Ligand SMILES: Cc1cc2nc3c(=O)[nH]c(=O)nc-3n(C[C@H](O)[C@H](O)[C@H](O)COP(=O)(O)O)c2cc1C
Ligand code: SF4
């Protein structure tokens with residue numbers, strides 16, 4: 001582990017990283033634009049320059065070299081001494097900020113990036129209050145570069161992160177630089193818009209408000225948003241995301257750094273796939289049906305109603321006539337509580353793995369093409385074909401519980417065998433097919449726990465609203481078997497109650513549900529749930 | 544003063560000098576035959592002891608550069624820098640036009656010394672005729688067995704291609720050149736790795752200027768001692784000088800690096816003095832990038848060292864452009880600023896923004912709408928862009944700032960006087976219209 005001296009302070013750092021990364025890891029706010037740990041190093045913004053001690057060419061005595069060098073391009077070496085707190089370094093930062101703003105339109109009041117803009121932040125720290133340029137600004141165009149993204153060229157700092165992302169990570173190379181010098185612009189090739197399954201990341205890595213997400217455009221000022229750490233439920237990769245929300249509404253998802261899982265990225269499907277959570281067809285209150293009588297019970301009475309109805313079925317038809325269909329959209333904690341409840345009233349109840357949605361084929365990035373030169377070995381991002389977050393977690397729990405376990409097909413084939421079924425949905429897309437409707441058509445007691453309205457609602461004796469993942473907390477087990485916790489971002493819609501909470505009560509616990517609390521209970525029973533994997537916190541000043 | 548016996552230009556004026564036949568009949572292609580009998584290391588040693596310093600602008604010793612190539616390399620590439628885009632500079636052009644085989648012979652020698660398998664000539668896009676002249680000479684050399692497989696019947700083989708640029712100054716910078724050769728944008732690369740280790744197509748690469756390579760046959764023919772005997776100690780060998788502007792005989796002349804700027808302008812066998820009794824106001828002696836001299840400073844020696852004594856960046860391309868007292872220095876300033884403003888490749892912040900800002904300011908000053916404080920902003924911007932040592936990826940900002948800084952500093956009274964003599968209110972009026 002190399003030890004370097006940064007601004008007179010000894011710092012231990014990881015091998016092979018740049019001095020800039022070491023400084024950021026160490027909590028230093030070294031300004032930088034072009035450097036991004038997930039992209040190649042171009043050292044062109046010249047904002048991260050530092051002073052370094054080097055042997056004098058003649059006397060060989062160590063001293064501060066007269067030339068400033070890019071800290072992003074310099075790899076740490078044991079014993080190296082550098083500094084950022086000197087006059088020449090700070091004079092360069094200040095001069096750069098003046099340069100960056102010369103042609104900038106200063107339209108922060110109407111810019112989505114305002115509040116999370118590194119041009120604002122660095123200008124505030126190093127810039128001057130007034131422009132010394134009295135001449136006309138270079139006016140660059142605003143461009144529509146693809147179905148989801150706009151490019152306001154006049155705000156660009158030419159860091160080329162976006163171009164490198166499209167080339168190196170997506171492998172699709174839609175972006176390029178046209179023109180030279182002060183007239184250089186980012187652009188797409190004529191007739192080839194920025195349209196790849198990962199394109200949204202360019203908006204995230206653009207350090208300024210040049211690349212804009214059409215979906216979020218003018219929706220909300222970013223300082224009004226609260227970010228909650230979460231896991232994307234779009235596929236089984238389990239990308240770490242941040243849910244940005246305000247007033248119980250989710251405005252956007254952003255990837256969170258999670259090395260080895262999603263690194264710095266996420267796909268567009270996940271990014272824009274959350275819209276269903278605000279769908280008007282959400283089931284928002286519990287329903288209890290007895291004959292033709294339909295009531296909305298008080299939530300306080302729900303656990304007793306359900307327990308009583310199940311006990312009745314077990315008495316009349318036997319415990320082996322009970323089945324619970326678990327959904328791969330459930331959190332592990334919720335599934336564990338539900339199993340605990342069911343097996344408590346019906347020890348022989350069958351545990352069924354609900355439908356596992358898949359779509360198309362797994363997609364890997366950078367996409368391989370004759371030009372990209374990417375080989376099978378350099379996969380940097382994967383979008384899975386399995387479009388749910390927690391099949392593995394549910395399978396682990398079903399396996400751990402033992403007894404009768406069935407696949408969903410087996411369950412459907414045994415239609416007529418069940419007297420009481422608890423069926424969990426929670427799928428973002430319609431999932432109920434004829435076989436399922438038929439399988440439950442004759443059951444005496446159907447408890448449906450679901451998110452969106454479907455044909456099953458009419459058939460169910462009890463309907464429980466399921467909450468969207470942003471309204472719950474718990475954990476998902478991803479494709480590599482990592483148990484990844486996610487936090488609640490917003491509250492459930494009026495009338496609904498968090499699944500975890502009513503399941504907690506049903507399973508006989510008192511007080512408030514929390515994923516963490518239930519994980520503690522689970523770990524006592526199941527070794528495999530003792531270790532959770534949390535994404536590390538990224539250095540505060542890295543971006 | 545005794546006139547210099549031409550070495551690099553010895554075939555200038557000879558009829559049909561571009562043909563292989565004429566070149567060979569005047570002793571050409573003998574040096575390369577001798578080289579092929581010697582070991583590459585031996586040739587590098589000879590060039591090192593001749594202290595042949597690069598003629599492309601930086602003056603780095605060629606032999607030393609070659610010895611940076613990794614010992615265990617299996618493939619090496621040679622790039623011949625014929626991009627010659629520095630304003631007032633046309634030494635390479637004259638060499639290609641008058642003696643393309645001398646360049647080809649020098650190229651084969653360098654390729655042999657560095658054990659390069661391929662030599663790429665990167666040629667300035669505007670060189671149309673020169674391209675055809677060189678291509679014809681290369682075809683002749685191939686036909687004669689001097690290029691291609693087993694040159695001169697030896698074990699050594701080298702291919703030679705000409706690649707034509709598309710009109711970017713920055714593609715003369717060696718790593719911009721390499722990127723451009725690879726078919727990419729001509730954006731200079733960050734170093735390390737240096738081209739000698741990882742250059743064109745990620746292979747060890749040497750980049751040398753046309754004139755540097757054209758010296759090689761003579762070093763081999765007459766020996767390093769003869770070469771170092773020409774001119775001052777650190778500036779050995781023949782050198783081409785260009786002179787342009789209002790002189791009687793603008794052109795390209797050869798000499799030792801013991802001449803002064805005054806010699807270049809005034810000697811009968813060179814510029815032949817100012818035309819029509821015009822007076823010198825300023826001289827840019829090394830291409831424009833090195834900076835400017837006042838009329839009092841033209842005793843500066845055109846060698847690798849003296850320019851620094853005058854606040855200049857270096858010898859540069861040793862191409863002088865003379866500005867007479869009738870010329871408005873504001874238009875000179877503007878012309879310079881515009882060049883770099885349009886030639887910066889645009890990747891580094893200081894260079895991209897600094898060159899375009901200086902261009903805007905200089906343009907406005909030339910429009911008669913300057914402000915005295917603009918001169919201070921120009922100086923400060925030049926400093927903020929980094930001047931020796933630079934702050935950016937390549938040397939272009941050094942070249943952009945030296946002429947502007949030296950012009951503003953050395954001619955501040957004249958520039959201020961011109962600004963103060965502007966029509967009153969003009970600066971404000973122009974700014975109002977522009978903004
Ligand atoms: C902006 C810029 C432009 C350059 N243009 C040229 C050029 O046109 N021709 C040239 O030979 N060298 C040019 N150079 C210098 C080259 O980078 C390099 O030093 C040279 O080709 C090396 O050859 P030499 O060692 O034989 O001089 C340029 C350098 C810079 C920074
Ligand atoms: S658009 Fe954004 S990411 Fe792309 S070069 Fe400009 S500032 Fe950088």
Ligand code: SF4
Nearest residue numbers: 888890891894935937
């Ligand atoms: S210094 Fe200027 S010309 Fe050189 S690489 Fe940087 S922007 Fe391009």
Ligand code: FES
Nearest residue numbers: 043045046048072
């Ligand atoms: S030059 Fe280092 S971050 Fe841009």
